[in-house]
Amino acid sequence: xxxxxxxxxxxxxxxxxxxxxxxxxxxxxxxxxxxxxxxxxxxxxxxxxxxxxxxxxxxxxxxxxxxxxxxxxxxxxxxxxxxxxxxxxxxxxxxxxxxxxxxxxxxxxxxxxxxxxxxxxxxxxxxxxxxxxxxxxxxxxxxxxxxxxxxxxxxxxxxxxxxxxxxxxxxxxxxxxxxxxxxxxxxxxxxxxxxxxxxxxxxxxxxxxxxxxxxxxxxxxxxxxxxxxxxxxxxxxxxxxxxxxxxxxxxxxxxxxxxxxxxxxxxxxxxxxxxxxxxxxxxxxxxxxxxxxxxxxxxxxxxxxxxxxxxxxxxxxxxxxxxxxxxxxxxxxxxxxxxx
Numbered sequence: 001x002x003x004x005x006x007x008x009x010x011x012x013x014x015x016x017x018x019x020x021x022x023x024x025x026x027x028x029x030x031x032x033x034x035x036x037x038x039x040x041x042x043x044x045x046x047x048x049x050x051x052x053x054x055x056x057x058x059x060x061x062x063x064x065x066x067x068x069x070x071x072x073x074x075x076x077x078x079x080x081x082x083x084x085x086x087x088x089x090x091x092x093x094x095x096x097x098x099x100x101x102x103x104x105x106x107x108x109x110x111x112x113x114x115x116x117x118x119x120x121x122x123x124x125x126x127x128x129x130x131x132x133x134x135x136x137x138x139x140x141x142x143x144x145x146x147x148x149x150x151x152x153x154x155x156x157x158x159x160x161x162x163x164x165x166x167x168x169x170x171x172x173x174x175x176x177x178x179x180x181x182x183x184x185x186x187x188x189x190x191x192x193x194x195x196x197x198x199x200x201x202x203x204x205x206x207x208x209x210x211x212x213x214x215x216x217x218x219x220x221x222x223x224x225x226x227x228x229x230x231x232x233x234x235x236x237x238x239x240x241x242x243x244x245x246x247x248x249x250x251x252x253x254x255x256x257x258x259x260x261x262x263x264x265x266x267x268x269x270x271x272x273x274x275x276x277x278x279x280x281x282x283x284x285x286x287x288x289x290x291x292x293x294x295x296x297x298x299x300x301x302x303x304x305x306x307x308x309x310x311x312x313x314x315x316x317x318x319x320x321x322x323x324x325x326x327x328x329x330x331x332x333x334x335x336x337x338x339x340x
Contacts, residue, residue, distance in 0.1 A: 026070075029264040034069035040256065043087045044100035045079040051286055052100060052155045052248055053077050055279035059250075062271035067264060073098070088251075092148050097256045103154070103249045104185050110147045112140070112328035117187030119243045119315040120308075121336065125159060128245045129280070132156075134339045138269075140332065145254040152250045153272035155279050158222030158287060159242035161306075163231070165217065168303045169239040172196055172314040181207050181219035187322070191243065194318040195311065204229070211235060220244075223290040232298035239303040241311050 025039040026032035042060070046053045053075075060073035076096075081087060087099040092109070104117035115121060122128040131137060132154050141151035162169045162180065169175055175197035182188035184201040192199035200216050204225075210216045211234045218235060219225075220243070226232035250272060260268065294300040323330040 025072075028259040029067070029071055029261050032067075032070040037069055038071045038260075040071065040073045040097040040252075041076065042073050042098040042100075042250075043076040043081040043090070043096050045084055045087070046077055046100070048077055051279055051282040054282065055155060055275040056100070056250065058278055059271050059275035062274065063268055066267045066271065071260075071264060071268075091251065091253050094253065094255060096253075098152075098250060098252045100155075100248055100250050102157075102183075103247050104187060106149070106151075106249065106251070109149065110144050110328065111326040112332040114187060114322060114326050115329045115332040115336075116246055117185050117244065118319050118322060118329070119191050120312045120319075121333070122245050124242070125156075125245070128156070131336055131339045132247065133273075133276075136335050136339050140335055141249075145257065148254050149251045150254055150257050152252055152269060153276045154247040154249050155276060156283050157246060157248055158224070158283065159240075160220050160222055160244045160246065161238060161240045161242055162220045163218055163226070163235045163238040163300075165211070165235055166237060167218075168237050168301075169218075169241060170303065170305060171307050171310045174239075178217040179215070181210065181216045188244075190318050190321075191315055194315045196314075207231065208234070223287050223294065226294040226298065226300055227290045232294045232300045236299060237301050237303060238294070239306050241306045241308060243311055243315075 025037050027038075029038050032038040042056065044053070044056070056073075056075060060075060064072050081090065081096065084099070084101045084105055087096065088101055088105065088108075090096045091099050103113055106113035107117075122131060141153075144150055162175070164178065167174065167178070172195045175192070175195050177198070179198045179200050180192055181202055182192055182199045184203070189199040189201060200210075202210060202216075207216070207219050207225075208230055211219065211231065219231065221229075221231070223238065226235070226238065257265070291302065295302065323333065
């Protein structure tokens, strides 16, 4: 029924946008007025209480206020219009204006985005923010019009680390023989193979039961998964190897972007960046709360003496292979390394 509802809603939007534009109301921002605004549809799969959704609400509010109601962002949360992949397909087809996806998911349309799924691209959280907030990264985000989309901003989803039922993972050898759930993306399965573990790709919703029944020995995610996903009820050792920092990104159809005046584009970008800054604060708070709850209420042990350099070395060959296979990955790594 949920999938049927998503299809029905998407069809309704499609009818609304038969003219080939992923927004209703005024066709361009220069034509828009408070009485006939340009309405941008933004679909995503998160709940209304998620920190990213809250940040996007702030974004929508600022855009409406600063354009005096000429541009309005209409948000469809909770997967109302389908999965991330479906939302991206809808955006490319001109059915919706905007969506939120995990950055590596854009590699289908621009191979450079494979980079964000690779291990140890960033040194730490401070380095991640410094690079992601740089002018070089904004230029890259806005360079994909020919691919059918532009990226307006990013939202941190924290550092991903390994956690298991009862075993600390301090060096790659500790993963040998362990069945570890990873996201269903090539970079994640390749990473775990390079580290000596056995990758098991599955949806997030299947992880708890799979841990419970022994289908997998552990998984990898940020600290909030211990509490919101209840994984801390089963996994009692969280090893902070911080092997990946995979951001979410908010993207807009290039067709829609071209229908927005340079002045309004600037307003949208500034509102997007401010929503990112707001989200950082909320995310830090969510991580602190998750760690405290996992320690005190779930008896999860946090292992901090992890040999990150050993993990980095073990996956360096894999990263080099991606650079050879996907020239766009090397190009984006060059941009990342150019940020001072």
